[in-house]
Amino acid sequence: MAKLRRNYLKKQRKPIKVILVKILKGLFYLIIILSFASSIYLINNSKLFEPSITWEIRGDFETLTNQNNEINNSSIINKYFVETITHQYDDLIKSVLENKYLIELSQINKNVEKHPWVSKANAERIFWNKIRVTVENHDIAMQWGSEGFISSKGILYLPRFLISSDTPIGIVSKDNIKQFYIDFKKYQATLGSLKIARFERSAIDQLILENNIKVILGYQKQSERLDLFIKVYKNFKKCKKDRPTCIFDMRYPRDFAFSYSPL
Template sequence: MMGTRKRNRRKAGGEQLDLLGRLQPLVASLTNGGLRPALGVLALMLGIGVMAWGLVVSFDRPIGKVEVGGQFQRVTPLQVEEVVAQFRGSGFLSVDLAALRTSLETIPWVDRARVERKWPNGVRVFITEHVAAARWGESGLMNTRGELFLKEARHIPQELPQLIGPSGTEAQVAKLYLESYPRLLGVGMRLSKVELDARGAWQLTLGNGVMVRLGRQDVPARLERFIAVASPVVAARAAEVSYVDLRYSNGFSVGWNAPARVARDAEEPRSDG
């Protein structure tokens, strides 16, 4: 028993000596040549990081200069400067250009804004204004894409066409206007008003004051009927015509200013308003 224990101790001691013998060359390699290059690379990387951080700090100076470009009719440079002032605490490199652009586009009459950095501590802002293409109701303005961009305008150009409809129907009314305007212009008639009432009935008003009643059903077909058949009557006797009613299965009727007359026979109107 005692002999077995001694043999086991000698065996364990021999294994430990053998492990130390294997580690000694590795330790000597790191000490003599392997560790120094690794430390050198680490020092170089740290140095580059410090230099990069120093450059960022040096270049990321607070925004100091603002250049504003674009053709202005409604937007003032002061409005732009007031928005940019909220970002002056940011640095040249760290300023959030996307957030600045979004803030600029909240200014009334601003359609699009483009923002870029200008060396060494400025930003350059380019503003594109909305182009008013139509009035919405009594005080709103719509752009050339049929979007309501201003609900309460101080100045309303009266020469603009007027679009009227329930709240939330702006895009629907603008779509009919954009589709009808060039068609009517093609037969020499200017569209001055498009109305959609609460029941869903449509009425157009021409530049000469003649009203075109389209109703609620088959609006595109009725508009085509007006252009193809009724418009020559209106063009020839515009001063005498009050309205043209196309709410019929076929044909139309004309309301005359005085005396009241009917332009042509037609079927009974549908009860669609």
């Protein structure tokens, strides 16, 4: 009995040209992928997208420090602080700039405003990697004892370092700063050319004027008593800067007590 033979079709071999084309295509795509990855790496490590921050400082802070170039003690610094203050701002925003492709301008503002000298910060994007931050510093309307300052908006701020200032000194608790500053402005407006050098508020209000005069207003009817002081002082010739301090105690009904205290 004859054996059956199976016939198999021979597989056709692919032409070498086809194989080469496939290999070349693969190499082409690989080169594209490697080029893309290399471009990303180079861009990521280049300074092309590195954030560039410029600072615009507003306020009379620099004017004040330029007028006080001498360091009086270890807690008071001079013009050096102006030159280094932007470096302090840079330190505050380092964490925000860690992801250079996703910088939140609002977070820059928030971080910069943590600095005690800063009243307001406004960051804006000038170009994809260029950011300008406008910083409005607190001004100095009053000194808060020897610990801080009160701005013209009635805001208390406590910088780590103090600069010397010839502004009036205010003595009051932290809780009453806003009303204290409002009353200070009211008293100064009433006094006109008589400048307040020191304003103390404890149980009573007391003013020390630049011409070596102390005015005790008490805890009530301060405006009326200050008006009376103005009327009395116009005709008073005994107080001079080189004499002992003149004390006007205005706490008497429709009257006052006058005395001297040693220099």
